[in-house]
Amino acid sequence: MLERALNKISAKSESDGCLLCYNAPCTETCPNGLDPAKVIRSIRFENISGAENYAKGSELCKICKEKSCIKACLKDKIDKPVEISKLMEYAGNLNKENRSKKKIGLNTTFCGLPCENPFFLSSSVVASNYDMVAKAFEMGWAGVAFKTIGTFVPEEVSPRFATIRKEGNSFIGFKNIEQISDHTLEENLEYLRRLKRDYPTKIIIASILGQNEEEWTYLAEKMTEAGADIIECNFSCPHMTGEGLGSDVGQNPELVALYTAATRKGTHLPILAKMTPNIGNMEVPAIAAMKSGATGIAAINTIKSIMNINLDDFTSEPQVDGKSCVGGYSGKTVKPIALRFIHDMKKHPYLKETPISGMGGIETWRDAAEFLALGCTNLQVTTSIMQYGYRIIEDLIDGLSSYLGERGFSSVEEMVGMALPNLVPADHLNRHSISYPNINRDECVGCGRCYLSCYDGGHQAIEMDEASGKPKLLAKKCVGCHLCMVVCPVGAISASKRVDISQINKN
Structure with missing residues (x-):
């Protein structure tokens, strides 16, 4: 063969x-x-x-x-x-291929601080001690949001992770029921001191979680003394065991305002309020944070979830001695949700100039570029690191740098927010024209996936040609939904030029 x-x-x-x-x-x-x-x-x-x-x-x-x-x-x-x-x-x-070989430097400014690139470790297990963060810094990560620090050490469970997979892919969704740092406050402060001493040009974000106003102020003071560059308020962990912690705070604008103000009392540093997606309108608590002393927003934290139900014994994962609980969902599949929340905030008049550290499903440089295009000026990554290791920074940097060069940008900042004008309210969309799918019969392999999807889930606008064994479009039935295009496994279907509906009706 x-x-x-x-x-x-x-x-x-x-x-x-x-x-x-x-x-x-x-x-x-x-x-x-x-x-x-x-x-x-x-x-x-x-x-x-x-x-x-x-x-x-x-x-x-x-x-x-x-x-x-x-x-x-x-x-x-x-x-x-x-x-x-x-x-x-x-x-x-x-x-x-005739492509530009020019690479653009990725240095950025976030909350007034110079960063060598926009890529940071997010507050999680990937950033939980000195050795881990030091390794990441050596490999090229520009900063870290250190794993959330409190005045207490939580009791953790075993196991604490579960995944969702699709076909031959590595996991596309990830659930965790892990809480804040399992190191003492003094241990964490020493990690921060050493990191700032040994890597003075890297940006240290100290994530904190207090149980009352006094603790938020106290923790902010301690992080500032330890040499942190930014304080991040964790208002969004979805599975803390105590009442009034994590996402319970993030869903309550009054508490967000109260604890942001308490944090501001303890530091002169920039403050990020980390938002929960377990809410309808993130801009409401975000505005409360900004009015109470925050410098910027971090979004999104993980989404409350139940990963699965085992149909043999009716347990769920991660299974802890036969039981589980609601946990935080992350990974590639949450990216569309994260982008939606960031869009909503950047479109709000009060928040449009607010610095946003974006996260939620960033796996490749393309994912990162999408967050930048929606207005983020800093990016945080966890789940992809847990899956592939810190080494992904090589492709994140190289891919984004090459893209900027090929597109003629001179800096990262030039592309920030470029996508926002193209996202409009639903009633502003063009509803007076149609774009028919164009089937490339040379590239088509005749699998019939488009036919199955269109007939069973569309408008029955495709039939299989018996002579060629390939699909044929029935234009009079086609509404231009493009379901056929998104299911085609070989990319043989593309969008044609838009046609005015009134002209179609005349013909």
Whole structure:
């Protein structure tokens, strides 16, 4: 059988199957000294510039007879090895495309503080002690929102994580029932002191959670003394065990105002109010925070959730001695919800100039760029790090830097908020024209997915042509919903030019 070269879709699919190994054996065994692991990881995270750069010398893969990389691939222990040579060939051919090679520096300013790039660790287990944060800083992360510090050490449970998966993907949703830092206040203060001493140019955000006004003020004073650059008020943890903590505060504008003011009493530093998404209108508590002394907003924290129900024993995950509880949901699937809340705040007249540190489903540089385009000037990441490690910073930086260069931007700030004018109220949308789907019959493989979805979930505007085995559009039935386009697995359907409905009716 004739072997086919990979294309954009098949290369992404193949890279998705990689285990993303630590000390990847494909790289360790390559006789030519290449780094296929980095190439594959860059393709996986949509960093085409990085894949192209790391694939230099990939022409040697074509003549390599050893194929030691494929022999060493650990995925062979599961089903079959990754097509490493083909992925290297695909990446090597990318440099034939006529794209700008210019890279733009990612230095930004947030709450008046200079940052080497917009990427921070968010307040969570990924930022819970000195060694972890120091490693992240060494790898290129510009700052950290340290795991939430309180005056008490919570009792934790085991286990505390659960995931939701779809088809062949790694998990797309993540649930945790972890609380604030499990280190004492003095231990955490020492971590902050050491981090600021050893990494003076990195930005330290100290996340705090008090149980009353006095504690919010006291914690703010202690974080300031320890050398923090910013204080973040955790008004949004969805599963604290005490009443009046976490998201219970974030849903109550009066408490948000009270505790923000108490925090301001204890510090001169910028203050971020971290918002809960477990509310209808986030701008209400956000305004309360800003009026009471906050400098900016952090959003969103995790969403209250129940991950699943086991139909054998009717338990839920994470299962703690047969029981579970409502917990916080994060991961790639919450990104649309996070973007909606950020949009709502940036569109509000009172909040439009407010600095926002955005988070919620950032996995690739594209995700990050979307948050920037909606008005964020700083970005925080947790779940993707838990899944793939701190090393994702390489592709986040490289991908965003290359994108800015290709699009002609001279800085990160230039693209901040660029998408806001294109998001309008529903009654402002053009309802007088239609865009029909255009089916590329050469690219179509005849799987019939579009037909199934249109007939069973659309307007029965597609039929399968018996002669060709490929779909055919019935224009008189088509309403231009584009369901067919979003379900097509090979990208063979595109949008056509818009047509005025009145002209269609005349014909």
